[in-house]
Amino acid sequence: MNHVKSREVSAARTPAGDQLPGALPEALRAELSAFRRDLHRHPELGNQEFRTTAAIKERLERAGLRPRVLATGTGLICDIGTRDAMADGQAVAAAPDRPLLALRADIDALPIPDTKNVDYASTVAGRAHACGHDVHTVVVLGAGLVLAELARTGALPRPVRLLFQPAEEVLPGGAPDAIESGALEGVGRILAVHCDPRVDAGRIGLRTGAITSACDRLEVELDGPGGHTARPHLTTDMVTAASRVAVDVPALLARRVDARAGLAVTWGRLASGHACNVIPEHAELSGTVRCLDLDAWRQAPDLVHAAIDEVAALHGAKSQITYVRGVPPVVNEPVTVQLLHSAMAARRGEGAIEDTEQSLGGEDFSWYLEHVPGAMARLGVHPPADPTYRDLHRGDFDVDEQAIKVGVELFTGAALLDGDLAD
Numbered sequence: 462m463n464h465v466k467s468r469e470v471s472a473a474r475t476p477a478g479d480q481l482p483g484a485l486p487e488a489l490r491a492e493l494s495a496f497r498r499d500l501h502r503h504p505e506l507g508n509q510e511f512r513t514t515a516a517i518k519e520r521l522e523r524a525g526l527r528p529r530v531l532a533t534g535t536g537l538i539c540d541i542g543t544r545d546a547m548a549d550g551q552a553v554a555a556a557p558d559r560p561l562l563a564l565r566a567d568i569d570a571l572p573i574p575d576t577k578n579v580d581y582a583s584t585v586a587g588r589a590h591a592c593g594h595d596v597h598t599v600v601v602l603g604a605g606l607v608l609a610e611l612a613r614t615g616a617l618p619r620p621v622r623l624l625f626q627p628a629e630e631v632l633p634g635g636a637p638d639a640i641e642s643g644a645l646e647g648v649g650r651i652l653a654v655h656c657d658p659r660v661d662a663g664r665i666g667l668r669t670g671a672i673t674s675a676c677d678r679l680e681v682e683l684d685g686p687g688g689h690t691a692r693p694h695l696t697t698d699m700v701t702a703a704s705r706v707a708v709d710v711p712a713l714l715a716r717r718v719d720a721r722a723g724l725a726v727t728w729g730r731l732a733s734g735h736a737c738n739v740i741p742e743h744a745e746l747s748g749t750v751r752c753l754d755l756d757a758w759r760q761a762p763d764l765v766h767a768a769i770d771e772v773a774a775l776h777g778a779k780s781q782i783t784y785v786r787g788v789p790p791v792v793n794e795p796v797t798v799q800l801l802h803s804a805m806a807a808r809r810g811e812g813a814i815e816d817t818e819q820s821l822g823g824e825d826f827s828w829y830l831e832h833v834p835g836a837m838a839r840l841g842v843h844p845p846a847d848p849t850y851r852d853l854h855r856g857d858f859d860v861d862e863q864a865i866k867v868g869v870e871l872f873t874g875a876a877l878l879d880g881d882l883a884d
Contacts, residue, residue: 677786753819791824
């Protein structure tokens, strides 16, 4: 990984171990684990996270903080170290007027059943925290509680904003609504983590530049005259037309975009017809468009429309296309990556950091990076001794809760070392 050497964050004064303040107390670690399991039992979908929002708000208020629910009705922001952050008015950062460092967590769950046999399995049918957002939530919550204590002693170099964002799983994500609600006002830099079941707990993965991909949704309807399967020449053979769109469009796009852009159409659904001897009049396809490159993503709608229209017309079908913009790639800013690297090195040493590849998954954290510099780290959640691999967005997904401590201390370390960066 290529780290920026100019403006490098100094970790020389903070060797690995507990010499850097802001370590997670054992009692709080146990509380965060219990909080995470409670969220896991009660998953809520995007823009429906009322219970989750209330639980976070209550805990922050109990710590003397002043959280504010977003205008959307779910999710919240909470500042630490500003002049008006604490209910008692006592906790102020060393430089309270500097731009805030934002720590972002997404709080929504997925519409899939929880299949784990654990006592904290989901109690809501067809809903599960199968992407680790419950972990992201308690990592930011825990970091906030630790940083509030540091602010009380004057040990926080600059103010911090906790951002608990709803609806990450709902395209184009809840980030645009959070931004519209003022989540980035006064923010100079933003950090996030995402659970990664490919990385062992106790470690993080970092990457400069694009770490996720763009992700859009695609819906296609094809229409034409149907008829008897004995006389296909008098019809639009809709099943064949739909099949050719499914196969030929991805291949055609591969020849119209630089291969390094990684533009890929992948279908998740194809439906047409009801009887074996009837050629249908209608077919539907739905899938995703993913792209590694930001410039190619911006061209993707026009390219995809043209390819579908060409293939459909070749087979006599009329096409109607719904192209739903999702999210651009998350592009990690180099100085912020170095900040995360220095924080993790100070906490656990260089051996706890690994390079990570660019994922084809989408993440609406990217919208924040259109406005302020920032970076996302991969948070290892795989139990090191477990040979089983449980991927994200599966009903059996679970984490090694050691990751909570790692995430909290990564964020508190970054908040302390962020004082070394010039705005």
